[in-house]
Amino acid sequence: MNRFSMSRRDFVRLGAGAVAAGAVVKTTMLEPAALAAQTAPSRRIRFAIVGTGIRGCDLLRAARQVPTGICVGAADLYETRHQAAKEAWGGDIPTTRDYRVFLDSKDVDAVLVATSDHLHRRVTLDAVAAGKDVYCEKPMSHKVADGLAMVEAVEAGKRIFQAGSQRVSSILYAKARDIYASGRLGEVHSIDAQWNRNSPGGAWVYPIPADASPQTVDWDRFIQDAPPHPFDPVRFFRWRLFRDYGSGLGGDLFVHLLSGIQVITGINTVASRAYSSGGLYHYKDGRDFPDLLETVYDYPSANGGIQVHLHCNQNNNDADERISFFGSTGTMVVTGNSVTLTPQDVTPRFESYGWNGMTDAQRKQGMDEWRAAHPAPPLSMIEGAVETYTVPRGYDDAADHIANFFRAVNTRQHVVEDEIFGNNAAIGCHLANYSYFHRTVATWDAATKTIKG
Numbered sequence: 001m002n003r004f005s006m007s008r009r010d011f012v013r014l015g016a017g018a019v020a021a022g023a024v025v026k027t028t029m030l031e032p033a034a035l036a037a038q039t040a041p042s043r044r045i046r047f048a049i050v051g052t053g054i055r056g057c058d059l060l061r062a063a064r065q066v067p068t069g070i071c072v073g074a075a076d077l078y079e080t081r082h083q084a085a086k087e088a089w090g091g092d093i094p095t096t097r098d099y100r101v102f103l104d105s106k107d108v109d110a111v112l113v114a115t116s117d118h119l120h121r122r123v124t125l126d127a128v129a130a131g132k133d134v135y136c137e138k139p140m141s142h143k144v145a146d147g148l149a150m151v152e153a154v155e156a157g158k159r160i161f162q163a164g165s166q167r168v169s170s171i172l173y174a175k176a177r178d179i180y181a182s183g184r185l186g187e188v189h190s191i192d193a194q195w196n197r198n199s200p201g202g203a204w205v206y207p208i209p210a211d212a213s214p215q216t217v218d219w220d221r222f223i224q225d226a227p228p229h230p231f232d233p234v235r236f237f238r239w240r241l242f243r244d245y246g247s248g249l250g251g252d253l254f255v256h257l258l259s260g261i262q263v264i265t266g267i268n269t270v271a272s273r274a275y276s277s278g279g280l281y282h283y284k285d286g287r288d289f290p291d292l293l294e295t296v297y298d299y300p301s302a303n304g305g306i307q308v309h310l311h312c313n314q315n316n317n318d319a320d321e322r323i324s325f326f327g328s329t330g331t332m333v334v335t336g337n338s339v340t341l342t343p344q345d346v347t348p349r350f351e352s353y354g355w356n357g358m359t360d361a362q363r364k365q366g367m368d369e370w371r372a373a374h375p376a377p378p379l380s381m382i383e384g385a386v387e388t389y390t391v392p393r394g395y396d397d398a399a400d401h402i403a404n405f406f407r408a409v410n411t412r413q414h415v416v417e418d419e420i421f422g423n424n425a426a427i428g429c430h431l432a433n434y435s436y437f438h439r440t441v442a443t444w445d446a447a448t449k450t451i452k453g
């Protein structure tokens with residue numbers, strides 16, 4: 001069955017537990033357009049993938065659902081992952097440790113980059129120099145200078161570049177963007193986003209394979225562009241724990257949340273300043289990064305400014321992924337698979353609390369004046385107003401994101417998450433880390449394109 005063949009289903013539920021008792025909730029199942037119809041397959045994009053670990057294999061599995069692309073090769077530094085790549089793609093493909101063989105080939109149109117963060121820059125610059133279009137996993141950059149160099153190279157080479165925060169291609173985020181743009185939230189100056197986990201996997205304590213050795217792992221290529229270090233399988237397979245290769249909670253989770261906020265609000269810029277707090281409370285396994293990180297950002301916006309509060313906790317999973325937009329006339333909450341819009345009741349009504357400290361005569365006079373000014377008070381509009389939108393079970397925004405990239409490679413038209421967008425989101429996580437590690441407010445100096453303390 002086509003995974004998008006589900007017909008539209010609107011239904012109404014009374015008294016759903018997630019919202020105020022008595023409120024009527026209208027739930028709508030969002031209906032994805034078929035991937036095949038979204039794209040114009042004048043030709044299949046031939047892509048090579050660099051990095052076929054956890055994400056690279058997931059990308060290959062997602063790409064199998066996209067008829068406009070075909071994998072023509074995979075590179076990985078750990079020998080055993082060559083077989084993992086073939087299994088993920090579901091067929092035999094050429095594999096190598098050295099991705100440059102694919103850059104030399106005229107049969108490769110595009111490169112998917114799913115290496116550890118610190119090698120995004122090198123692989124992207126090499127691919128762009130070879131005339132390839134690039135899909136690069138998030139966070140786009142490991143350092144601010146990396147992202148700036150990538151933007152410059154992509155623009156100079158007139159390449160298509162897509163950063164890999166797949167939610168920006170999600171039908172759910174498109175719905176949230178429509179609600180935000182409709183003005184139904186009123187003035188939004190406050191956004192709160194969180195992503196909590198409470199498991200070793202959620203804290204990046206990934207398995208170290210028994211066959212990991214200097215023979216099966218190309219360690220020298222791994223520590224290119226990083227400080228010299230003797231072979232260490234923990235550093236190779238759990239690189240997210242170390243600042244030499246990874247970007248911590250900022251690069252792993254904040255960047256998804258910031259990308260979501262950017263695409264929903266349309267604010268495609270860098271925060272002017274950020275302040276982080278947090279700590280390493282549980283996973284004292286030699287890692288460099290905190291397992292709890294909270295950051296407050298100031299974002300410039302047309303309405304005078306937006307405060308964004310991000311928090312990720314690897315010691316509690318009370319709430320998974322959630323972004324809340326607090327507006328003067330409504331609140332919108334975006335979770336992994338639903339958007340909920342709860343209008344605020346801003347119906348004019350008699351202000352009763354302040355009259356408690358007045359005399360009976362004063363209160364009566366106030367009430368009489370209010371009634372005279374409001375001869376027919378409007379009914380409260382809160383009842384029946386809550387709307388939720390959900391995606392079908394099994395909906396995969398990664399496939400939509402890859403389809404979006406292939407379409408742009410074909411048409412040479414805009415991608416949803418280009419190098420500017422991806423770089424802005426990545427700088428957001430660098431601001432958070434800078435503030436945390438320097439114990440200072442981090443400010444973004446747009447003139448020099450640097451972070452200052």
Ligand SMILES: NC(=O)c1ccc[n+]([C@@H]2O[C@H](COP(=O)([O-])OP(=O)(O)OC[C@H]3O[C@@H](n4cnc5c(N)ncnc54)[C@H](O)[C@@H]3O)[C@@H](O)[C@H]2O)c1
Nearest residue numbers: 051053054055056075076077078114115116117137138164
């Ligand atoms: N979009 C998402 O939801 C999502 C999810 C997970 C990871 N990611 C991102 O994907 C990237 C990879 O993460 P992962 O979890 O797959 O890590 P991983 O360690 O499982 O896999 C990375 C792979 O890259 C390979 N590699 C590194 N340098 C290479 C090079 N020069 N040539 C060839 N192969 C190279 C390594 O051998 C390794 O197998 C990271 O940037 C991460 O932030 C994105």
